[in-house]
Amino acid sequence: MLAGQTAPAESYRPRTRTFGALDLGTNNCRLLIARPGAGGFTIVDAFSRIVRLGEGLVQSGRLSDRAQDRAIEALRICSEKLQRRQVFVTRNVATEACRRASNGAAFVDRVYAETGIALDVITPAEEARLAVLGCQSLIDPDGPPALVFDIGGGSTELSLVRADARGEPEMLAWVSVPWGVVSLAETEAIVLPPEERGPAFERMRALAAGHLTRFAADVARLAPGPIQLLGTSGTITTLASVHLGLPAYDRRQVDGCMVTAVAMREISAMLSSRSPAERAEVTCIGHERADLVVAGCAILLAILDCWPAEEIRVADRGIREGILRTLMARP
Numbered sequence: 001m002l003a004g005q006t007a008p009a010e011s012y013r014p015r016t017r018t019f020g021a022l023d024l025g026t027n028n029c030r031l032l033i034a035r036p037g038a039g040g041f042t043i044v045d046a047f048s049r050i051v052r053l054g055e056g057l058v059q060s061g062r063l064s065d066r067a068q069d070r071a072i073e074a075l076r077i078c079s080e081k082l083q084r085r086q087v088f089v090t091r092n093v094a095t096e097a098c099r100r101a102s103n104g105a106a107f108v109d110r111v112y113a114e115t116g117i118a119l120d121v122i123t124p125a126e127e128a129r130l131a132v133l134g135c136q137s138l139i140d141p142d143g144p145p146a147l148v149f150d151i152g153g154g155s156t157e158l159s160l161v162r163a164d165a166r167g168e169p170e171m172l173a174w175v176s177v178p179w180g181v182v183s184l185a186e187t188e189a190i191v192l193p194p195e196e197r198g199p200a201f202e203r204m205r206a207l208a209a210g211h212l213t214r215f216a217a218d219v220a221r222l223a224p225g226p227i228q229l230l231g232t233s234g235t236i237t238t239l240a241s242v243h244l245g246l247p248a249y250d251r252r253q254v255d256g257c258m259v260t261a262v263a264m265r266e267i268s269a270m271l272s273s274r275s276p277a278e279r280a281e282v283t284c285i286g287h288e289r290a291d292l293v294v295a296g297c298a299i300l301l302a303i304l305d306c307w308p309a310e311e312i313r314v315a316d317r318g319i320r321e322g323i324l325r326t327l328m329a330r331p
Helices: 010-016 065-084 096-100 104-115 124-138 181-185 194-209 213-222 234-244 261-272 276-280 293-306 319-329
Strands: 019-024 028-037 040-050 089-094 146-151 156-163 169-177 228-232 258-260 311-315
Touching: 019 065, 019 319, 028 065, 028 319, 040 065, 040 319, 065 104, 089 096, 089 124, 089 319, 096 104, 096 124, 124 146, 124 156, 124 169, 124 228, 124 311, 124 319, 146 234, 146 293, 156 213, 169 213, 181 194, 181 293, 194 261, 194 293, 228 234, 234 258, 234 261, 234 293, 234 311, 258 261, 261 293, 261 311
Parallel strands: 019 089, 146 228, 228 311
Antiparallel strands: 019 028, 028 040, 146 156, 156 169, 258 311
16 A cells, blocks of 8 residues: 555445556566456556666666666656545566566665655565466366467566365476566677578577476476466566467457467567667557567576477466455455
8 A cells, every 4th residue: 555545435445446457577567556346446546667677687687777766757747646536445466577686675775765665575486476366267177288388578487276175276297487577688699690680599498498397307296297378477478479460459359368288389480580770660569669579588488498289278368367356355
């Protein structure tokens, strides 16, 4: 909750309770404001902005002043929305960039002082749990165990999930890979001549794959048969929109859609062979994602190499939705 914010009077809470969920990641700042509704919740306001909080973190170990300023600017907008919507309670989480940075705690203090938003720097386990809660409705309860993956800006979380006796998701195993689209992209030059793009892509793919071996063995032991794949991230939603041939990104068509692994590999190969300027011309990629999407493709292909399912379900939902469900479930 924001500093100094008070909850509505008890007698009005059943009609007016509004909840907020803020996710400050390594690449994006996202906010959802919602009210409980039949079978879930109704979104009343939202905000999303690429802030690249983790830019340069791999090299310096710190959050740069410019990156902090970009995040603070976005968080001020979030603070204004939370106050204007008279949010009853909110949870505001920060992930890998703030976990890894040597000045992460100082940045959290600065955010509170300048915006009134109290950030909770969550563990990778909590990040994985919230992602699963956020997209659990897209898991086929009658299907095999699901592998849920969230390719973030600074890390990638994977969770093996099955439905329990009540139909609720039970996490059998999880792993946090210390590579996301921002951190992995910074291991290679942004602009490369055509003959060096393929080898650079394979190096990024190998870095991600090296952190999946032990988890893949756990998955094979716990779920030896087929599994369903569910991806939630800017990478998989962006590639899905390219695959669908959308003239502009449309969450209604992307969220819940199925894409083939073959299509994801073909689009990844196309994008990794192009320069950032050429990638920016691809519909739904644009300049904001042109220099990062190939790193996301490398992580995605490393996942598909380990778990070669024919299809992947795409989720444009995740941590924020998981937070909202958790808050609304409280008595």
